[in-house]
Amino acid sequence: MKLDELRTLVVAVDTSTDMLACAVAWWTPEVFLDDTPSRACVEVLSSRDHACRRRANVELIETIDAALADAGMTRGDVGGYLVGRGPGSFTGVRIGISTAKGLACGANVPLMGASTLDACAWSAWQAGTRGRLAVAADAMRGEIYPALYDLDDEGPHRLFERERVVKAAAVAEEWAARVDAASLQLTGDGLVRHGALFEHMGLMEHALPRELWWPSGAGLLSAAASPEGLAAAGSTDPAAVLPVYTRLSDAEENERRRLGLSESPNAMLTGVAEELAGRHLQFRPMASADAEAMAELERVSFEGAGHAPWSATAFLSELDPDAAAARSWWVAHDDGELIGFAGGMVVDRDVEILDVAVAASHRRSGIARKLLAHVSYDAQVLGCTTSSLEVEDGNEAALSLYAELGYEAVGRRRSYYGAGRDAIVMHASLPLVLPLDPASPEPTAASARDWPLTVPQRSASELDLIARRQPVLAIESSCDETAVAVIDAEGNLLANQVSTQIDFHARFGGVVPEIASRKHVEVIVGVVDAALEEAGRSLGLGEGPLMPSELAAVGVTQGPGLVGALVVGVAFAKGFAYAADKPLICVNHLEGHLYANKLTTPDLEPPFIFTLVSGGHTMLVHVRAWGDYEVLGETLDDAVGEAFDKVAKALGLGYPGGPVISRLAETGNPRAIEFPRALNSRGDYRFSLSGLKTAVALYIEQETAAGRTIHLPDLAASFEAAVFDVQYKKAKGALRETGAREYCIGGGVAANPHLRRMMIEKLGRQGIRVTVPPQHACTDNAAMIAVVAGEKYRRGEFASLDVDADPNMTL
Template sequence: MKLDQFRTLIVAIDTSTDMLACTAAWWIPEVFFDDTPSRACVEVLASRDHLCRRQANVELVETVQGVLADAGMRMEDVGGFLVGRGPGSFTGVRIGISTAKGLARGANVPLMGASTLDACAWTAWGAGTRGLLGVAADAMRGEVYPALYALDDVGAHRMFERERVVKAAVAVEEWAARSDASELQLTGDGLVRYGKLFEEAGLMGRALDPELWRPTGEGLLLAAADPEAYNRIESGDPALVLPIYTRLSDAEENERKRLGLAESVNTAVTGVAEELAGRHLQFRPMAAADAEPMAALEERVFADAGHEAWNASMFLSELFSDAAAARSWWVAHDNGELIGYAGGMVVDRDIEILNMAVAPEHRRAGIARKLLSHVSYDAQMLGCTSASLEVEDGNTAAIALYQSLGFTEVGRRRGYYGPGCDALVMQASLPLVLPVDPASPEPTAAVQREWPLPEPERTPEESAELKRRQLILAIESSCDETAVAIVDAEGNLLANQVSTQIDFHARFGGVVPEIASRKHVEVIVGVVDAALEEAATSLGLAGGAVAPAELAAVGVTYGPGLVGALVVGVAFAKGFAASAGLPLIAVNHLEGHLFANKLTTPDLEPPFIFTLVSGGHTMLVHVRAWGNYEVLGETLDDAVGEAFDKVAKALGLGYPGGPIISRLAEDGNPCAIDFPRALNSRGDYRFSLSGLKTAVTLYIEQETKAGRTINLPDLAASFEAAVFDVQYKKAKNALRETGAREYCIGGGVTANPHLRRMMIEKLGRQGIRVTVPPLKACTDNAAMIAVVAREKFLRGEFAPLDIDADPNLTL
């Protein structure tokens, strides 16, 4: 990270606890070259630390602006931001980091991260505390983040390697058993909730003043200025700053069983099944049925090289191993054919890659990189900090791939592959370097780059054209896809980037909110960068990317959706808008699905009837005017998308269910099975799919019990027909009742070809103009959010910087 030669204005923020810490200070880097304490590196100018329970996303950006005003500074004076990475409240950590990423990316300045536990220790150090200090930060659920420090006149020194979480009683027992327990001083907000436990163990007698129990902005600055911490700061790139997690999500805790950390092993197919022929390039955890095709591919790939190939039994032994070491195996397949695999074994915080292969005709498509990324992700879940592998000396293609991922040679095994044929031992730190390139379209990790980015040099004509076009950047993060689009004031879509998380959720059979939120934090900077670069290309600009200050506004989905996912997008957008000096536009996700139809039919105007069919919503709407919506009916239970997912899961077909059912239905008879149509009476616009779902489940049970083979295509087609018949009849009745002559549809299920075709043909015969959105704008995407943001921008409808996510927002 490059800093000013003499001093740099740094703003430090932390929302990991119920203390909103925010401080502006001069950062004086040259003191790192002498022996003075790190306190001399920080000159506090202004601070607004205050208790802020559950309001951090509302107050944070305006607090930053207030601190700068108190210091007599402006946003453009800031040379860098510093954020507390936790551990702490999951939501609080994400709010702080997402806001900081937005602030740093919008201002094009460095972002640093520091441990919140370190900040607590340095807060105590700054108040004059010396000696042995125990930080017990509240981790909820009866747990604390315990950390021991030795404080001397130089600073606060860690007495542990990495942050962890334990039951509060365990921390009390450990500390009380120390030979120097009588010297232990205590701090941390965990003392508020669990102080009685510490008091009963005789440890509260040396507790610090409660005013020091929470991190401060100055403490965070001191922690980051500590020479040891400073040397760990890499480039200042905001994409590289990630939360410190000490606990897996509940779904991932269960995933540990699949990885071999429990007695029982889940042998069910948790990803995409054989019936998914036609879906392109899917990744999922290895299942028992994969052993034979893996062995066949192994024989094909390695036979010519003269190496001994693994057989099916060897692959199966990895899946059902009773060994203590955990395993992670992933496969890739295309059009129903297994085309690659990779797997490894965890040994002492290192994932040893045991085997990897990709079919020759599918190489140079980023498949090996994606497989290794999934294996290494599992390894990180299991506490690994490195990955290692062996590769034949002379295999230049493989060595180049591994080097691009961050692997370096650490040893050599002479004659391992035969006389004169050595094996190179290579190792890399986790997470792996996963560049964004044409072979890896989803920006799953940050590109290694110099930061800040060079400012583009524009000709007067280019600057004038950008000002005239009024570019609007829109962010969508309501569920499991991080999406960013850029549109101009004339409605031209200049960029549309999506990073999907489907591979991470497929193993669980549905979206896991905690994982979705974590992945949004990881990729949001990369997706924004990709959109800014795509927009520059669309406009024919030199300089690599549109700069944040060259935009006209920032739009963001603020609801409805998963609250943890929405928070990331909203926090980032507010920070980005504030630091770039841009107005903020808040967009209703449901309205985005409605406006997606204008991408196909720009002259679409109310009144008309609109059906929303997605994974989380099913509703019929009378659009009287833009912004004037009458919801005629909604689902009483499952949304259409949910029903598809549940039926697919009942059939063991994997996730997501919509594309799987649609593919099977192409070869099925929709009249083969007479499934019920609920609430199908005229004038009733409500929807209910729980009865249909139950009917399908009972049919599966009855046929299985009778020993009859289920015709999957017929079942899929009959299920689809039952769902879509109701959608059509309710739309037809609403059109007749309201007198509207236009109809449109939106949501992820709108990508279903049978639904699109049925609505266009049947309603078209009645003289109704039917509009369907482009296929790429059916599922969650930012293009539809950008269209709404453009309309609001032209009307001057801007949002305040204290807006928060609203997971229950209605249309």
């Protein structure tokens, strides 16, 4: 660990297993080469290792605090953190790493990661074990993470290159067949679940004592301090510390099957793509139905290019599952119209880009980049490390694009496109240099800078300004967007940053929880950094970002939402708040959608009626006072946003469905198709959309069977009308029954212009003041969480650091 001082207080934690490992130690580098230590001496001051099944997020911070107290230290004395990166329990690894990232960011100190398997081996070494050691760490699903080490007087030495996951039975057979099987010493928490299996294979004779089967804090410290550990750690920037994954998410495993692969590679990165797309475009794998449109776009794009365009038959042949080389083809479409495509063929760990085309009306908008991003991502999954292509000499736009992506000219093919028209051969290493959506911060922005950050020297007037403004930082990670905002005491939004995953999930037709969680872990540091930078600019500070120590409090979405996604935000926020010594504020995501209306109407006050329409919730609420909510009715099945997504998927319009259906409905006739309005009787405030969804699917099936072309604008407009008519009628009834004279709306579907316009016009004619949140505050965002957090800060409603995510939290 590169440290300014020769001796630094380090806190080590690991939550990858049922053992919560925690130790506090002095860390002293021994040898410096190029100002980098090659080994470190560790002096353990205290240890709080203890069994902690499924309670790591509840107990971790208090365990760290107790270990520091045992050592006679405080959080302010800590000069660095160390975390076990796994492999292990997916949730456990994320809790440890997210908390550690928050701790390091909040204290502005280095963070280092180390292998949990190495920690197990070092724990055994510290107990006096020498010789050949086999670690069998539990991976669930009947699998283990196997690892072999040689333990001599210097320490454990790996006999494997990278972590992997294997069926326990296969590992038992493999180890039993070894020539040294009789002397093989076993350890690891996988022996708890699979001990009988290893016993049957005659391998448990030299198993270590049960208390050594789990990693320890001291073992983690020794693993990180070894030359191998220091070499593997790399950067001490919190943004660069990521979990050790040995398998892809299930959704990505299905992608591999689509690409003709049967097994996952042994080493995975985060399993998420970096490319981001605007919501108006959809990207998906090519299907046979695209061939004709692709051939037409090819003909128009390359007319007069000097070579024969691809035919529909040629494109269809690219989908042949028996092709000798693997292929990846992606298409881009807008409102059902194919506007671009790209494809490549894998040849000996290189993906050769075969064809790229974008409609003239959509060029210079980043579509080709995003298509190539998808193709190159598939290629990496297929094991490729490079990419190659040919482009006509003189095509400056294409040459410039490919150069920006990392391609370099490596050769020339004379007259490749006809007499005197040469092709430039270009080559790039994977991953490509991919630009991001400008609305999103660079996910790993911090890794491009020195860490820790330089602490700004504030003037007295700047310090006074910060104290008066009382900035509160808020984190939102309930679903598929990592968002961070900063708000001041007067309700001014100082920063609002969002890193969206929407285009990546679009390839699967909806949010994949496991991928969402992985992406949150990957980008959260960068988004927090971007928000603090923006807040510093908004406050007019002369130097550097707003620092964690300058915040008044830290807020975070506690629930409801996807548990794996929520855990990341909550764990990071707790570590961040603890290290910065700031109060923690927990926010209900649903209440955030309600409060988003105060961004538009600051004087909004109860009583009023509120409709929440999002991808996961549909409810009608009587807001009697802030914090006093009566839920009048909820959906019995699908939420409104969910129904939009399912209808769009049935029509092949991509994900998310709301924006594309809204655009189609602009030119459609809402009375063209009579779809049902469920639970539409007076006084019934419940919602049901499954019947409507089924009616739409039946209509599509009947029209297709009859050979009639479906007029998408009419279908979209009629579907919207069926949904929104019910929303209006129930809101009108609730206003009449309660006597409230104000109405507001929230959630992703609240961004729909037709719903907003209808509610404002129809209810406005009845003397009801209608408030709608800003468009950017309808979908999941941290601005709305910051508004609630700011209110709670002023009321002194703080949370303890033993809180956990609550995926089922209600309003």
